[in-house]
Structures are given as C-alpha cells and as structure tokens.
Amino acid sequence: MVVRLDSLQPVYSLPSLDIPDEAEDAPAPGLPVVRWAWAMCYFLSNLLKATTGSSRLPAIVFGAAALSSIYNVQDHLSSFNPVRTVRLALRYGVTAFDTSAYYQESEIVLGTALKALELDFPRSTYKLMTKCGRYGSTVADFDYSPATIRASVQRSLARLNTNYLDAVYLHDVEFVCTQVGPREAGDPTIALGDAQAEYGLAPGQEGEVWGEGDQKIVDALGELRRMQDEGIIKAIGITGYPLPTLLRLALLALHTPPYKALDVLLSYSHLTVQTTTFAAFAPHFRERARISQLLTASPLNMGLLTPTPPSWHPASQELRAAAGRANVVCAEWEGGLPNVSVGFGYGKAIELDVPMVVGLSNTREVHENVHVYRAVRDGKDETRRAQEDAVVRSFGDLQQWSWASPPAHLI
Numbered sequence: 351m352v353v354r355l356d357s358l359q360p361v362y363s364l365p366s367l368d369i370p371d372e373a374e375d376a377p378a379p380g381l382p383v384v385r386w387a388w389a390m391c392y393f394l395s396n397l398l399k400a401t402t403g404s405s406r407l408p409a410i411v412f413g414a415a416a417l418s419s420i421y422n423v424q425d426h427l428s429s430f431n432p433v434r435t436v437r438l439a440l441r442y443g444v445t446a447f448d449t450s451a452y453y454q455e456s457e458i459v460l461g462t463a464l465k466a467l468e469l470d471f472p473r474s475t476y477k478l479m480t481k482c483g484r485y486g487s488t489v490a491d492f493d494y495s496p497a498t499i500r501a502s503v504q505r506s507l508a509r510l511n512t513n514y515l516d517a518v519y520l521h522d523v524e525f526v527c528t529q530v531g532p533r534e535a536g537d538p539t540i541a542l543g544d545a546q547a548e549y550g551l552a553p554g555q556e557g558e559v560w561g562e563g564d565q566k567i568v569d570a571l572g573e574l575r576r577m578q579d580e581g582i583i584k585a586i587g588i589t590g591y592p593l594p595t596l597l598r599l600a601l602l603a604l605h606t607p608p609y610k611a612l613d614v615l616l617s618y619s620h621l622t623v624q625t626t627t628f629a630a631f632a633p634h635f636r637e638r639a640r641i642s643q644l645l646t647a648s649p650l651n652m653g654l655l656t657p658t659p660p661s662w663h664p665a666s667q668e669l670r671a672a673a674g675r676a677n678v679v680c681a682e683w684e685g686g687l688p689n690v691s692v693g694f695g696y697g698k699a700i701e702l703d704v705p706m707v708v709g710l711s712n713t714r715e716v717h718e719n720v721h722v723y724r725a726v727r728d729g730k731d732e733t734r735r736a737q738e739d740a741v742v743r744s745f746g747d748l749q750q751w752s753w754a755s756p757p758a759h760l761i
Contacts, residue, residue: 382443413709414449450481457509481521496573528561541594557605587614600639611640618647647707649695
C-alpha cells in the first residue's frame with residue numbers, strides 16, 4: 351500500500367553497519383556510465399574541464415521503484431541488497447536515481463541506502479528525482495492541490511535525507527488533466543499529423559486551458575515553481591504515458607504565465623523493441639515545448655517484454671500474445687527477450703541522447719545492465735541487430751501500439 355501523507359512512516363534500517371564488500375560489489379573494468387556525447391569529448395580532448403558533464407545525467411538512471419514491495423519482498427528490502435545495489439550503481443557511474451511518493455517504501459529504502467553510503471558518496475555526487483501528486487491506483491487517489499504538492503515534496507526531502515531535490519515531476523498527469531482528443535489504444539503519432547487539432551496540438555491551441563483538470567496542472571506546476579524559487583527543487587517537470595497528452599501539457603506550461611518551459615519530461619514504455627514512438631515526439635518536446643532534458647524509462651515495457659509479464663499489465667490480449675511470440679524468437683539468445691529489449695532500448699536512447707531509467711533490484715542486474723549498455727554503446731554486432739530485427743517483426747501490426755491511459759477501470 352502507498353503510505354498516506356498523514357500516516358506514520360515506515361523505517362528501514364541496515365542489518366548492521368558492516369556492509370559486505372565482496373567480488374560481486376566491484377564494477378567490471380571499463381568506461382563509467384556517462385552520457386556518450388560528453389564521454390567522447392572528455393576522453394578525446396583536454397579542452398573540456400571535468401565539470402563540463404557535472405550537470406548532465408548519466409546514460410543509465412537507477413529506477414528505484416525496484417526498491418519497493420511493488421517488485422521485491424520485504425526480506426529483500428530489509429537486507430543488505432538495496433544498499434549494495436545502490437553502491438555498485440554509484441561505483442559504475444550511475445549517479446542519478448528516479449523514485450516517487452507512489453512507489454510505496456521506495457523513497458525510504460533509497461534514502462536509507464544513500465545515508466549509509468554518504469562518506470564515500472556525499473550528496474553532491476548524485477542526483478535525486480522524485481514525483482508527487484499520485485498516491486494510489488485510481489483517479490480518486492491523485493491530489494494536485496498546491497498544499498498537498500508542497501507537503502509531498504517536504505516528506506520526500508525527509509525520506510531521502512536531503513535538503514534539496516534535483517527534479518520533481520507531477521506524476522502521471524493524464525489521470526488529472528482534462529481529456530482532449532480520444533482516449534483509445536493505437537499509434538499515438540497520429541496526433542502529430544492531420545489530427546493534431548483534435549488533440550489540442552494545433553498552432554494557436556498551446557495556451558488553452560481545456561477544463562478543470564488542466565487548471566489543476568497549472569496550479570500544481572505553480573507550486574513547484576515556488577519551491578524551485580526557494581531552492582528546494584532544482585528542476586520541475588511532468589511524467590505520464592500518453593505522448594500527445596505530455597506534449598499538450600508541456601506546451602500549456604510554456605504558454606501560460608510565467609511562460610517558462612518545463613525543465614524535464616519523463617516518458618515510459620515508448621522507446622522499446624515494441625514501440626519507438628517517443629523518437630517521433632522528441633523533436634516536438636525539444637523544439638516546440640523547449641524542454642531541455644528528456645528521459646525515457648522502462649525498456650522492458652513494465653515487464654511485458656519478459657517471459658512472465660505481470661498480471662496487472664494494461665496490454666491487450668493480442669499484445670500479450672505478440673510478446674509471447676517475441677520470447678519464442680529469442681529462445682536461443684543468451685538473456686532472452688529481456689536482454690534484447692534492454693539492448694535495443696539503450697541503442698535508441700543513445701541515438702536520441704536521452705538517459706534511460708531502468709529498474710535495478712540487485713547487484714546482478716546492475717552488472718548485466720552496464721554490460722549490455724557498454725556493448726551497445728561501443729557498437730552493436732550484426733548478430734544482435736539481426737535478433738532485434740526479428741523481435742520487431744514478431745510484433746507485426748502491433749508495432750507502435752499504445753494502450754489507452756488512464757485505463758477505463760481506474761477512472
């Protein structure tokens with residue numbers, strides 16, 4: 351269950367202060383996980399100072415939803431596993447963490463781990479990004495009122511043992527904003543063509559508040575801006591699933607007083623081996639909405655691109671069947687469909703120069719993700735490319751398909 355803002359907070363403590371440090375806790379030799387464009391400049395030219403890349407996010411962002419009972423049992427969370435996983439990620443150069451008030455105990459577990467590591471990794475060596483406004487599964491569990499937004503951020507600061515946050519997002523904005531355009535499954539890129547007016551994306555529609563939900567977004571962003579002015583937050587932004595909605599609200603923020611672009615925007619499950627529609631929207635986010643930092647998340651499409659997709663996944667039966675076929679296509683590939691999917695996601699993220707948020711539960715997953723990222727960064731071999739192409743073809747007409755969000759049963 352998500353911990354209510356007015357509830358007593360759980361406490362997580364390490365089993366002891368003597369954190370194991372064994373062979374599996376050491377990073378494999380190789381370049382650290384910095385953004386590729388900066389890494390090339392850094393290692394090939396002495397014209398750039400070491401601080402040049404300090405404001406940039408690493409290519410891999412630690413998805414800390416994995417540090418919760420959403421994905422792991424309590425015995426795992428109460429063990430040394432979280433702190434060892436966080437430490438190994440930091441040692442590799444994965445120096446940014448993504449969490450949320452909605453991710454059950456994630457902020458608390460992450461904050462406990464980072465506090466235990468502060469002598470080796472002080473607060474200045476990593477970035478913390480969290481989300482606010484969502485506190486449950488249904489529309490009724492969202493609260494974007496300025497007072498709640500502020501209280502949520504203050505609680506996140508305490509949970510994460512910090513006096514500032516590098517970024518705070520409004521979480522899953524499509525549950526709160528006014529619905530513009532059809533809420534249906536399909537290819538979201540149609541909203542960039544002749545149907546853009548239907549989605550509120552036509553020239554001249556940028557600053558239009560379509561209803562009460564949009565006003566809630568504007569008011570919540572205003573409160574985040576105030577906390578940004580106070581120095582509590584460094585950057586503000588939005589997250590969500592439907593790409594047309596994210597673009598419309600990003601334009602609304604830019605064209606509504608104080609006429610400032612969002613600093614960051616996070617989209618998930620749209621840069622995967624099943625759909626790459628985020629790539630079509632990225633230029634619009636950057637050029638039209640003027641967002642300087644984009645992030646993508648979940649190359650495994652929230653577990654769909656694994657042998658055992660979660661029962662709660664919103665994919666249709668047809669898409670689940672297609673994912674099953676993709677698993678068969680990868681039957682002989684080491685690491686199976688997850689390995690192919692992660693590699694494909696990293697490759698597309700590198701092409702777009704955007705960080706990828708990936709859930710990491712244990713040291714094994716950290717090692718595996720960095721290994722795949724390095725292999726893709728250094729150039730895919732033809733065998734991997736051929737395997738990716740086979741998986742893409744296996745989705746057939748469901749390539750570029752998105753589900754409707756929010757799903758009807760959660761409204």
